[in-house]
Amino acid sequence: MAEARKCPCPLEGEVVIVQVGSSHFQVTCSKCVAAISSNTPEAALQIWNRVTARSLNECCVVPENIETRIILPSMDAIARCRVCQTRRLPLGMQAGLLHGDQRKDCCKEAGNLERVQVRPDLVIDVCRKCGCRHFELTVDPGRVKTEGASA
Amino acid sequence: MAAYNKFQDFVEQLALAKHDFSAAGHVFRIYLSNAVPSASLDAVKADLAEIAGGNGYTAAGEDVQNTLAEASGTATITGTKVVWTAAGGTIGPFQYVILYNDTQTSPVDPLMSWWDYASALTLQIGETFTVKFNNGDPTGTIATIA
Numbered sequence: 658m659a660e661a662r663k664c665p666c667p668l669e670g671e672v673v674i675v676q677v678g679s680s681h682f683q684v685t686c687s688k689c690v691a692a693i694s695s696n697t698p699e700a701a702l703q704i705w706n707r708v709t710a711r712s713l714n715e716c717c718v719v720p721e722n723i724e725t726r727i728i729l730p731s732m733d734a735i736a737r738c739r740v741c742q743t744r745r746l747p748l749g750m751q752a753g754l755l756h757g758d759q760r761k762d763c764c765k766e767a768g769n770l771e772r773v774q775v776r777p778d779l780v781i782d783v784c785r786k787c788g789c790r791h792f793e794l795t796v797d798p799g800r801v802k803t804e805g806a807s808a
Numbered sequence: 809m810a811a812y813n814k815f816q817d818f819v820e821q822l823a824l825a826k827h828d829f830s831a832a833g834h835v836f837r838i839y840l841s842n843a844v845p846s847a848s849l850d851a852v853k854a855d856l857a858e859i860a861g862g863n864g865y866t867a868a869g870e871d872v873q874n875t876l877a878e879a880s881g882t883a884t885i886t887g888t889k890v891v892w893t894a895a896g897g898t899i900g901p902f903q904y905v906i907l908y909n910d911t912q913t914s915p916v917d918p919l920m921s922w923w924d925y926a927s928a929l930t931l932q933i934g935e936t937f938t939v940k941f942n943n944g945d946p947t948g949t950i951a952t953i954a
Contacts, residue, residue: 759893789934796923797809799951
C-alpha cells in the first residue's frame with residue numbers, strides 16, 4: 658500500500674489511493690484519467706494491477722478520446738480509446754471524468770434544446786437531435802430558527 | 809422548488825456540535841436514493857439506501873462544496889449545484905436527493921435533509937440530472953440558521 662507506484666501511462670503519473678466517502682476507495686493516476694474503485698483499497702489496487710498490466714498509449718490518456726464504457730457485473734468500468742481502438746484502460750465508476758455535466762455536443766447547443774417546465778421546481782431540456790433529457794431540479798433551502806429577540 | 813425535508817436527528821446533532829458547515833470544515837454530500845426516507849427513523853447514511861454506483865454515478869454521492877457565512881445574525885450555508893451524467897449505462901431509478909455530512913464519524917455520516925423528485929427517475933445514457941440549491945447557479949443556499 659505504502660510503496661510508490663507508477664502508472665503505465667506515458668505521463669508517468671503516480672498511483673494514488675484515496676478514500677471516497679465512507680466505504681469506497683479509488684485508485685487513480687495523478688496525471689492521466691485512469692481510475693478504479695472498489696470497497697477496499699486492496700481490492701481497488703488488485704483491479705488496478707489487473708487492468709493496467711498493459712501499457713497505455715498516449716492517445717488513451719486524453720479524456721476526449723474515451724468513447725465507450727462497459728460496466729461489468731463487478732461494477733468496474735472499462736473505457737475504450739477511440740483513436741487506437743484496441744486499447745482499453747480502466748476507468749472507475751468514481752472517475753472524475755464521468756462526474757459532472759458530460760453532455761454530448763448536440764446537447765450543448767442551446768438551439769437544439771427544447772425547454773419544458775414540468776413543475777415549478779423541475780425543468781427538462783430535451784435535445785431535438787438525440788432525444789436526451791436533461792433534468793434540472795431546484796431544491797428549497799432549509800431554515801433553522803431560534804426564537805427570541807436579538808440584542 | 810422541491811421542499812426541504814429535515815431528518816429529525818439533524819437538529820440534535822447540530823446542537824451537539826457535530827456539523828461544521830464552513831468551507832474548511834466538514835464535507836457535505838448529496839446522494840441519490842430510491843428508498844423512502846423516514847424523518848424520524850433515519851439518522852445516518854447507512855439507514856437510507858443509496859443507488860448503486862457506476863455509469864457516472866459515484867457511490868457516496870457528490871460534494872456540494874459547502875460554505876458558511878454570517879450576516880446580521882443569520883448564518884447561510886451555501887452549496888454548488890451537482891450534475892450527474894449517465895455514461896455507459898443507466899443511473900437509477902432514484903427519487904430522493906439526500907444531504908449528509910460525510911466527514912463526521914460519530915455518528916458516522918449523519919443525515920441532514922432530503923428532497924423528493926416526486927417520482928422514480930432513471931437516467932438513460934447521455935442524460936443529466938442537475939440539483940440546484942435555491943435556484944442558484946452554480947451556488948445557492950442550502951439552509952439558513954437565524
